[in-house]
């Protein structure tokens with residue numbers, strides 16, 4: 001049994017052939033440039049290129065689990081809450097929050113700092129189908145309302161609020177209120193309204209505190225005892241599909257058939273030879289479905305392992 005060598009699975013050429021992306025910012029494809037440099041070595045494997053494609057096409061991805069839908073909703077909410085600030089202001093906010101959290105607990109984005117999933121372990125939503133309802137633990141700012149004044153939590157909370165107040169000193173009231181509004185969007189704290197600077201400081205300090213995260217990791221009783229949040233949110237799968245179907249020149253041209261997941265048989269055929277992907281009339285699906293990306297990735301690994309073992313076997317037989 002022999003398998004033809006896989007052609008270098010170059011996503012850039014794949015995108016050209018399939019015309020995935022319409023008006024696409026090719027300059028941002030750093031890995032495409034890297035590919036050019038490494039042309040001789042051709043070290044690109046299908047797996048790493050799929051990873052790169054996932055990053056690149058993030059805003060087109062159709063969520064494939066309840067948690068992914070929820071995260072897409074959070075990201076879009078934060079984007080709209082952050083609209084009144086420019087990129088420089090947003091990175092100052094992130095920098096200030098990271099200084100408050102400390103060097104060992106830095107995060108890459110405001111969405112990551114204000115992550116309602118932080119106070120959960122193995123949330124079942126990772127395994128559940130996409131939906132519009134999710135249960136989340138109480139926010140730390142809520143937990144604070146139920147704790148004893150003399151508890152360890154209350155003591156840490158007071159210190160953290162004071163420390164955050166110092167970090168926030170140079171920020172104007174409307175900046176802090178805007179940041180608190182972004183935090184509430186990221187935490188999906190629906191209908192949250194802030195009455196003034198001090199309330200915003202308290203909310204930001206408690207929900208961004210790495211020290212309180214550590215306390216939760218040691219003993220999560222307080223969080224467990226606080227009332228859970230039942231959150232209703234928009235159907236993000238439907239929204240993404242509608243966005244993709246909208247005939248806008250800036251978006252790739254997607255059709256209804258591009259939303260269907262591949263069959264097991266198809267995924268297997270793509271893993272053995274990625275050229276088979278171009279032969280289907282719904283190749284674009286790969287760009288927007290994390291589920292199928294993961295399936296193809298694991299099949300590709302299997303095939304590679306299989307090819308290696310047949311090669312080794314053959315080598316031994318020839319010797």
Ligand SMILES: [Zn+2]
Pocket residue numbers: 260261262285289290291292293
């Ligand atoms: Zn799929």
